[in-house]
Amino acid sequence: MPDTDRSSSNPFDRRTFLTRTAAGLSAAWLTSQWPAMVSAATHAHSAVANPAAAKFEFFKPEEAAEVEAIASRIIPSDETPGAKEAGVVYFIDRALVTFASDSQSAYREGLEEIRTILAEKFPGATKFSSAPPEQQDAVLEALSSDNQHMTASRRNRPNSPSQPFFETIRYHTIAGFLIDPDSGRRGNKDGVGWKVIGRENSHIFQAPFGDLDKNYPGWQPVDSEKK
Amino acid sequence: MTDDKARYQPSDEVDFVIIGSGAAGGILAKELSTNGFRVVVLEQGPYLTESDFSHDEIKILQEDLLTNHPKLQPNTFRKTPDEKAKPQRVLVYGRAVGGTSNHFTANFWRFHEIDFVERSKVGPIPGSTLVDWPITYADLEPYYTKVEWEVGVSGLEGASPFDPPRSKPYPMPPLPTKSNGVLFERAARKLGLHPFPAPMAILSQPRAGRSACVNCGFCLGFGCEVKAKSSSLASMIPLAEKTGRCEIRPNSYVHKIEIDSRGRAVGAVYFDSKKNVHLQKAKAVIVSANGAETPRLLLLSASKKFPDGLANSNGVVGRNLMLNSGGISLGVFDEQLNDYKGFAVSRILHDFYELDPQKVGFYGGGGLDARFDMTPVNFAAGAGLPPNTPRWGKKFKDAIAHNFTRTVEIFSHGTSLPKEDNSFSLDPDLKDAWGLPALRMTYKDHPDDIKLAKWLNEYGLQILDAAGAKQKWTYPIEEQQFAVHLLGTCRMGADPKTSVINSDHRTHDVKNLFLCDGSSFVTSGRGQPTLTIEALAFRAADRITALAKRGEISA
Ligand SMILES: Cc1cc2nc3c(=O)[nH]c(=O)nc-3n(C[C@H](O)[C@H](O)[C@H](O)COP(=O)(O)OP(=O)(O)OC[C@H]3O[C@@H](n4cnc5c(N)ncnc54)[C@H](O)[C@@H]3O)c2cc1C
Ligand code: SF4
Numbered sequence: 001m002p003d004t005d006r007s008s009s010n011p012f013d014r015r016t017f018l019t020r021t022a023a024g025l026s027a028a029w030l031t032s033q034w035p036a037m038v039s040a041a042t043h044a045h046s047a048v049a050n051p052a053a054a055k056f057e058f059f060k061p062e063e064a065a066e067v068e069a070i071a072s073r074i075i076p077s078d079e080t081p082g083a084k085e086a087g088v089v090y091f092i093d094r095a096l097v098t099f100a101s102d103s104q105s106a107y108r109e110g111l112e113e114i115r116t117i118l119a120e121k122f123p124g125a126t127k128f129s130s131a132p133p134e135q136q137d138a139v140l141e142a143l144s145s146d147n148q149h150m151t152a153s154r155r156n157r158p159n160s161p162s163q164p165f166f167e168t169i170r171y172h173t174i175a176g177f178l179i180d181p182d183s184g185r186r187g188n189k190d191g192v193g194w195k196v197i198g199r200e201n202s203h204i205f206q207a208p209f210g211d212l213d214k215n216y217p218g219w220q221p222v223d224s225e226k227k
Numbered sequence: 228m229t230d231d232k233a234r235y236q237p238s239d240e241v242d243f244v245i246i247g248s249g250a251a252g253g254i255l256a257k258e259l260s261t262n263g264f265r266v267v268v269l270e271q272g273p274y275l276t277e278s279d280f281s282h283d284e285i286k287i288l289q290e291d292l293l294t295n296h297p298k299l300q301p302n303t304f305r306k307t308p309d310e311k312a313k314p315q316r317v318l319v320y321g322r323a324v325g326g327t328s329n330h331f332t333a334n335f336w337r338f339h340e341i342d343f344v345e346r347s348k349v350g351p352i353p354g355s356t357l358v359d360w361p362i363t364y365a366d367l368e369p370y371y372t373k374v375e376w377e378v379g380v381s382g383l384e385g386a387s388p389f390d391p392p393r394s395k396p397y398p399m400p401p402l403p404t405k406s407n408g409v410l411f412e413r414a415a416r417k418l419g420l421h422p423f424p425a426p427m428a429i430l431s432q433p434r435a436g437r438s439a440c441v442n443c444g445f446c447l448g449f450g451c452e453v454k455a456k457s458s459s460l461a462s463m464i465p466l467a468e469k470t471g472r473c474e475i476r477p478n479s480y481v482h483k484i485e486i487d488s489r490g491r492a493v494g495a496v497y498f499d500s501k502k503n504v505h506l507q508k509a510k511a512v513i514v515s516a517n518g519a520e521t522p523r524l525l526l527l528s529a530s531k532k533f534p535d536g537l538a539n540s541n542g543v544v545g546r547n548l549m550l551n552s553g554g555i556s557l558g559v560f561d562e563q564l565n566d567y568k569g570f571a572v573s574r575i576l577h578d579f580y581e582l583d584p585q586k587v588g589f590y591g592g593g594g595l596d597a598r599f600d601m602t603p604v605n606f607a608a609g610a611g612l613p614p615n616t617p618r619w620g621k622k623f624k625d626a627i628a629h630n631f632t633r634t635v636e637i638f639s640h641g642t643s644l645p646k647e648d649n650s651f652s653l654d655p656d657l658k659d660a661w662g663l664p665a666l667r668m669t670y671k672d673h674p675d676d677i678k679l680a681k682w683l684n685e686y687g688l689q690i691l692d693a694a695g696a697k698q699k700w701t702y703p704i705e706e707q708q709f710a711v712h713l714l715g716t717c718r719m720g721a722d723p724k725t726s727v728i729n730s731d732h733r734t735h736d737v738k739n740l741f742l743c744d745g746s747s748f749v750t751s752g753r754g755q756p757t758l759t760i761e762a763l764a765f766r767a768a769d770r771i772t773a774l775a776k777r778g779e780i781s782a
Contacts, residue, residue, distance in 0.1 A: 033439040074619040082624065099285050137620065144618065170619055171608055175285065178603035180445075183283035196624070197631035199567055199603055203282060203452075205442040210406035210565035210632070219386065219404065219424050222416065 029206050054087075058096040058104070064089050066111050069129035071173040073136050081192040083173050091176030091187030092169070098185075103168055110165030117142050140166070233265070233474045237494075237505040241265040242775070244495045244509035246481045246524065249326020250757050251744040251764040252515035253459025254378075257466045258768030260473035264775070267474050267507055268467075269497050272323035274477035276460075280450035284604045287449055293330050295322045299660045304708055306671045308648050314657060317668040318710040320517055324477055325450075325460030327517065327711075328757065332447045332571050332600060333428040333456055335380050336755040337371050337762075339391045340364040341581055341592075345750055352590055355644040355673055356547055360749040361721045361730040362766075364391055370762035378761060379434055379457040382426030389421070389577040399431045401573070402440060406564035407635040408573035411597030414694035415576055422576045425596060428457035428757070429570050437461055442569035447600040476507075482663055484512055484528040484537055484740065492740045498661055510781045511739040513732075513771070515764070518548070518713025518745035522651050523666050525717070525742075538717070538734035538742070543727050545650045548668075549643035549714040549751035552676035553593060554684035554704050556637045558696030559613070563632050566599030572638075573597070579641075579683065580753055591679035593641025593753045595687060599634065606631060613700050637690055639683030640754020644673040645715055672706050680704045712756050717746035731770040732763075739780050743767040 056064055071083035071092070083089075096104050111128075117139045118125050125131050128139065143166045176187035178194065181201065188194060191201040208214040235241055242264035245252050252268060260266045275293070286292045295318065303312035321327035341348065343360040351357070368391075374380065376398045384396035401424035404412075408425075415422040429446075430439045438453035446456070454461040467473040478500035485493045485506055494508040514521045522545035526536035536544055575596040582592045601611045607627045609618075611634050616626045649671065653664035684701050691699040720726025723735035732743045745760050752759060774780050 033433065033441050075624050076621055078621065078624075080624075080628070095285075099290055140619065173619075174607045175604045178607055179284055180282045183281070183285070185283065185285060194603065196628050197603060197607070198563070198565075198628070199444075199631065203441075203443045203445070205444065205568035207403035207442070207569070209403075209442070209568040211562040212406035212409040212564060213404050216404055216409045219383065219401075219412070221386070222421060 056093045065129045074173040086177045086193045087189035088176035092172045231471045237507045240508040245513045247516035248324045250328040253463035254764035257463040260467045260470040262772045269479040271480040274324045282445040303654045303667045312667045325458045328458040329450045334755045335426045335428040335758045338752045342752045370765040373765045374761040378462045381431040383424045386423035402431045405573040407566045407597040410694045411574045414690045417693045420578045422574045425572045425575045430455045446570045513741045515744040518716045521746040522716040538736045547645040547715040548649040550710045551712045551754045552680045553640040554680045556687035556701040558691035558699040571598040571600040589675040589678040591642035637687035641679045643751040714745045714748040717742045732767040
């Protein structure tokens, strides 16, 4: 039965935090963790709907087609959804008028560079999006940089402003694929990215979490383990 | 919002102005207002609440909703004092009411007895300014207990054979065991070690009107939406405000402590959100702005009377910076661990807390824990993947699809030896958005710290091996250039020539100026400093209250 009354007597209905709860979560557990008195004071994990009508705010349609084609080589669609199904191009489009507005020229110049590499490598080819996948990969190969090793600062703040274009679009593609689908950034449409990596689309979980803690008897002092 | 919250005018001379509302500042505000004093807390960041928090990785990690902002307050870095520092982000700290306690991981270890007396035990260490604390573990023990019960810590008494004595058990049982905790425990025991349930500043049961952890999975870096993480915001600030004597004033960026002709502090000068300047008058000033911003503020407060910065007649302010050494090793397993669910850490071990320098060839010690603290974007962007994983394309996608639910991190945290040249200071050229000199970090690890990090990291790999990891690797151990633990820069000490504050947290130079936060540390412990920061804050509140009641502050 559809839940029509959002302010029904069930205290949890008021919280969109719970619009997506993991399967098997017990209401008794939830109530015991989260007394109703807290629920009034704390907040709802607000689910911001992704706008239904797909409209671009920054890209021209030709540019969007190129960006979508690049993103689709970074996270391809195969048996499972890829960047295309997750709506990554819409995420990037929104990004370029919001948090990544200082990357606008990097995108314009980057797309230009990609066209140049494509034409040099494959005379006659003009559009990345209409090139065959092998050619597309060859272009990205030429554009991409070496593996960067991890440092504490890169781990904490992965996207640096002064990086090459490939790094920027790679980061944006990953973010558009795996961002919280409720963040209102038009990425990870319907949570498909999380599905691919096996993250349940919930913000509340109850133990046991995984294979090993399922049958774990609980912590015992070392001595009692000795036979 | 209730009406009985205190509101003061800047011209009202309150009893205390506290600068910073973080781990230490929140406790001081609650304790001093409860003790009957009139308190204004000036916090540079906004007053966010649970309803402003978010699991949007862009908002949190790219736009720094909760944290210091590199564009507004840029930093510079150099390794040694003879270099010119270059612009570079050197740190992350919380810049909002609640400070860094809002978004921290919440590992919550006590210091051990050794941490207060290392210098007497090991003797001098070349290249280090290591000294003993003027207080001992026994002095601080009642306050550790106070933090655990009042702020809220989950854990299991007696589970670690290496634990220092305690006067009371934990107020709550440990959080649930994660799969990585099970795997860590089994492997460590195979190696003859003593893993135990991690003490965490996260509620495992509802308490004081706050929720227990609901295992949301966005813990490190994020604010807790159900008040389960024991931040100052969730635990202390509401109690301070409830007294009706404490005003928390957000968006108030203090840039000078005002001093009168007698050399006494008269208040704090700050920019409001419109960049208008005010002086909040107070009988005494307490700085709890953290191990980076506290020394910076003292240096910014230089005047004719104090030309080298306030409380800095001996030049020690900003020096002896310690970040905690350590490393990260990772492994991939066949089992579906799903450690993205929940808080970060459920098992740790302290077998290596006091390594024997004769055996290992360096001084130091540390702890190891099993965790998973990576968010989906951060994980896939590179933090969680083996070094030779293709960075895009089908193989990349396959790797994130397989590994996200099967990866474990082993973190080590350990000693940083204090060095005179490791410091926070004012950059001579770069300015922040208010025109104030930017924070400059100078840091080069003591060679023993690097050796320790490598040693602990190797052990992390052994544990992953014993646990049956299918693949394992480590982040390279390099000299540190990025800080999250900010310690030692206004160290406590009995000797006014080599320290900035005495054991009452009072500056040696200015009678009514107190400093209490990570900057007060004398040694680094083995990582996870915040329980000690908070114990110090509870103790400082007692000392300051006693001084005030005896009329020894304003007289
Ligand atoms: C990502 C991360 C994870 C961490 N995990 C752990 C952990 O698991 N365990 C642990 O023990 N520690 C951890 N820490 C460290 C811990 O958070 C800090 O040690 C602790 O919060 C420091 O407390 P503090 O009182 O010294 O300062 P803070 O909590 O940083 O508070 C200082 C406050 O002062 C304000 N302020 C600064 N300058 C001014 C000014 N000029 N005017 C007005 N206000 C000002 C700041 O905005 C801030 O709110 C972590 C830190 C980070 C960044
Ligand atoms: S994991 Fe638990 S403590 Fe951490 S933010 Fe989520 S609910 Fe809060």
